[in-house]
Amino acid sequence: MPTVRLTEIPAEILALIETRAGPVIKTENLKAGLNSEIAARIYTPEATVFVKGLREGHRRVWTQAREADVNPHVRGIAPALLWRIQAAGWDLLGFEDVSGSHADYAPGSPDLPLVADAMSRLSAIQAPDITLRTMPDRMKEHTATPELFAGDTLCHTDWFPTNVLITGRSAVLVDWAWTSRGAAWIDPASWVVWLIDSGHTPAQAEQWAARIPAWNAAPAACIDTFARATVSVWEEIADGQTEPWVLAMLDAARTWSAYRFPAPRW
Known part of the structure; x- marks a missing residue:
């Protein structure tokens, strides 16, 4: 809350x-x-x-x-x-103090390449030897295979648009409270749901995620599992909630999961 x-x-x-x-x-x-x-x-x-x-x-x-x-x-x-x-x-x-506007994730936004660049740089940073939660630990209640999210990368994980400030020709990331240790592809995968919520199709959102090298190196099975687990995360967040943005994010997570796991055609 x-x-x-x-x-x-x-x-x-x-x-x-x-x-x-x-x-x-x-x-x-x-x-x-x-x-x-x-x-x-x-x-x-x-x-x-x-x-x-x-x-x-x-x-x-x-x-x-x-x-x-x-x-x-x-x-x-x-x-x-x-x-x-x-x-x-x-x-x-x-x-x-950093002067800038909050990132716009909408299709066609000039902010998108700047966010992708910052995310690429972050995905190359090894998690330091400080107290951090791990992604397997954070996601263990949402999937049977949380070990798929393990890694030694420093992951921001909270890509709410207000946590990304656009300053001229770069993106600056704020609010590192939920930083965790995990796989390098976790942040672009997390961003996909925000992009869908902002108007992208799942395919378009994944094309932006593919701007980050770590996403392209991730096994498809890991991303599939993360997509399903993300639905569970947002279901938990949305439980008893009436905030429109929370319900919209749950819908975006479900849309992405359905894209990764299309219903069979009989």
Whole structure:
């Protein structure tokens, strides 16, 4: 479930931020994203910083450590982490501010090649020796053969369009909370469902996935299994949900699985 976002940053939080960023002259709360209690652009006389934070008792506070640990390994395709504050019951991360628009995955979008390029670069990064969940562990409740998703690649896994910022001629990836260790083809396979949701046919979506070399090296049986497992994932997410985007993603996952496993013709 999404985390409730604070509409105002408490004064004590601003005081904590000022210990690292300097005097705050303006704040801008941001609407994008689902997992932070604080998500804001902080303006100081010297710089602009993006701050995201959770209370230390929040059920997802572990995502703060995950993002902090991953950041040194994804420089160049993610905003740099400038500082982390753990005090007064809060866990706060300050990132370099990146100006850009959220990626448009629709057919014909000029953003698509930029996303594919960033995904290709990410698929070449070996998972570092930090605490990460593995894709087999994450997917074990959704398939009988989760070992097919094993690998040593650093996988982002959350290709919600708001997690991809288009800045000029490149794509920058944010929100690394669900980063995992897995097969190099996991990210392009995950992207396929978002592309279908954005208006692509399954064949068109897979053509974009094929821009990433790791996808082309993946055994078809692995991708088939992932497609079916993805339906199970979205069925779990959609259980009891009425959010239109969640139900649309479930439909997109089912559309992809049906494409990979067409009904027999008698």
